[in-house]
Amino acid sequence: MLLYEHPLSSYAQKVKIALREKGLAFDLETPNALGSGNAAGPFAAASPRNEVPALIDGDARIFDSTIILEYLEDKFPTPPLLPPDPAARAEARMIEDVCDTLYEAINWGLGEIGWFKRAEGAKAEEMRATAARQTAELQAWLTDKLNGRDWFTGESFGWADLSVAPYLNRSFHYGLGTPDTSQLARWRTRIRERPSVEATFKEFETAVARMGDASGRLASGAIKREYRDHRLEWMMKSGGVQIVLDGLAKGNIRFTWPM
Numbered sequence: 001m002l003l004y005e006h007p008l009s010s011y012a013q014k015v016k017i018a019l020r021e022k023g024l025a026f027d028l029e030t031p032n033a034l035g036s037g038n039a040a041g042p043f044a045a046a047s048p049r050n051e052v053p054a055l056i057d058g059d060a061r062i063f064d065s066t067i068i069l070e071y072l073e074d075k076f077p078t079p080p081l082l083p084p085d086p087a088a089r090a091e092a093r094m095i096e097d098v099c100d101t102l103y104e105a106i107n108w109g110l111g112e113i114g115w116f117k118r119a120e121g122a123k124a125e126e127m128r129a130t131a132a133r134q135t136a137e138l139q140a141w142l143t144d145k146l147n148g149r150d151w152f153t154g155e156s157f158g159w160a161d162l163s164v165a166p167y168l169n170r171s172f173h174y175g176l177g178t179p180d181t182s183q184l185a186r187w188r189t190r191i192r193e194r195p196s197v198e199a200t201f202k203e204f205e206t207a208v209a210r211m212g213d214a215s216g217r218l219a220s221g222a223i224k225r226e227y228r229d230h231r232l233e234w235m236m237k238s239g240g241v242q243i244v245l246d247g248l249a250k251g252n253i254r255f256t257w258p259m
Helices: 010-021 041-046 065-075 086-114 121-146 159-173 183-192 195-209 214-220 229-237 241-250
Strands: 002-004 027-029 054-057 060-063
Touching: 002 010, 010 065, 010 086, 010 159, 010 195, 041 054, 041 060, 054 065, 060 065, 065 086, 086 121, 086 159, 086 229, 121 159, 121 183, 159 183, 159 195, 183 195, 229 241
Parallel strands: 002 027
Antiparallel strands: 002 054, 054 060
């Protein structure tokens, strides 16, 4: 199997953790021109939206992290990542959906401000404060879902846990983690002891260290950031209307296929 990915992608991190939990051998590749919207070749053929992750498994070409997780669970059911109870399975999928849309959008917006300098000064501080409030609300919701247990929806690490992992970890990276004594912080400590999570988070940390002058690459036109659905919504409701208009004027934001 080949996984097209980028270590900073929370969606790709989910899939890597699942592959590693299932003990599956796979190669990793970051596509050329990823982030420009102009990627070509086998990756673009597998992922028409030019998004990672995309999984190649024999003749199968699969994009979208949730669909990839479902494929892996169908083809390699042992060890299972979803609990057996239908209600618990639905709960895991709902937690994943909240993280993939609402939580991802906040983290992505913080990256736009911090790494890509879409906003600076007072505007940046205002938007960071909004993101911090929103993050705290989601973390309170996740704490309620954890409900004092070791894992989110079962007696062992599973689908919901690997779905929360990249997003909560990114919050800690941004300085928006929960107190050390909190349920979520203790849960994060537990998951970091798992080889699948430890390896994936190390790849994330290495990629963060290589970000360098991300804002310069954006200004040069080498990068066109994708403002898909929930990300655009976050910008519009969190003080970033002018950021969107400026990005359109400068041609350094893009939307998903088809154009």
